[in-house]
């Protein structure tokens with residue numbers, strides 16, 4: 001069975017075993033972040049519409065969830081901004097009604113939360129993780145490269161309003177980019193912003209796989225530790241562990257590996273953990289995909305990554 005909108009379960013660095021749901025067309029987003037691991041935004045937009053119908057998405061969810069997989073979360077994430085899809089609220093309601101035993105997480109860039117109807121549509125989610133990488137418009141423009149009509153002040157208002165209305169877990173993810181948002185003045189403004197937003201937790205992240213702009217480098221561990229100690233309730237996202245025995249959903253190995261890498265660049269170890277395949281077998285598949293010109297390699301601090309080559 002080939003799935004288009006649901007992927008995994010994937011051992012996530014922060015959510016444990018997570019079944020991903022991608023309800024947006026590839027790279028349709030309000031931002032074009034320099035660190036995005038899914039490549040350049042090809043549809044930079046603020047338009048909310050039914051990009052992918054809820055019927056198609058719920059059909060796939062039904063097929064997978066009826067086998068009762070062991071999951072920590074069903075997670076709205078992927079290669080675009082999920083809150084741009086107008087039917088997100090209906091899909092959440094469907095899951096809450098049909099599969100109440102599962103917790104739902106939403107990874108969002110938070111840029112649509114200034115809209116009342118967007119906030120209302122996601123209030124029953126168990127965990128929302130929203131991005132905030134800048135405290136000033138200049139840094140917002142440099143890192144997140146927003147749609148021209150999107151202002152950081154509006155995004156911040158949305159985050160503050162959402163926190164007041166949302167009663168479940170709300171985390172803010174701060175992506176640290178050396179020499180752009182790790183200086184004293186930006187960090188001091190971020191600190192003040194966080195105290196206004198009042199999330200339950202701050203998660204510090206940095207690039208560990210090839211991003212959209214090749215010059216973006218990972219933050220030093222010492223810098224991350226320093227930032228973490230200076231923010232209230234902050235933690236550094238660790239690499240996921242491999243305690244999970246992953247269940248494999250789809251069929252053809254080569255295709256599964258290619259689909260996984262198309263979603264985001266991975267090391268051989270990542271692929272092995274995500275798909276539950278033996279590492280040696282994964283390496284053989286990766287070598288053959290490189291030979292066939294379908295993927296390429298790139299050395300990063302965390303290891304050798306494989307990246308899909310667009311046809």
Ligand code: SF4
Nearest residue numbers: 029031032033036109
């Ligand atoms: S990182 Fe997220 S918000 Fe930024 S461009 Fe990629 S999909 Fe959009």
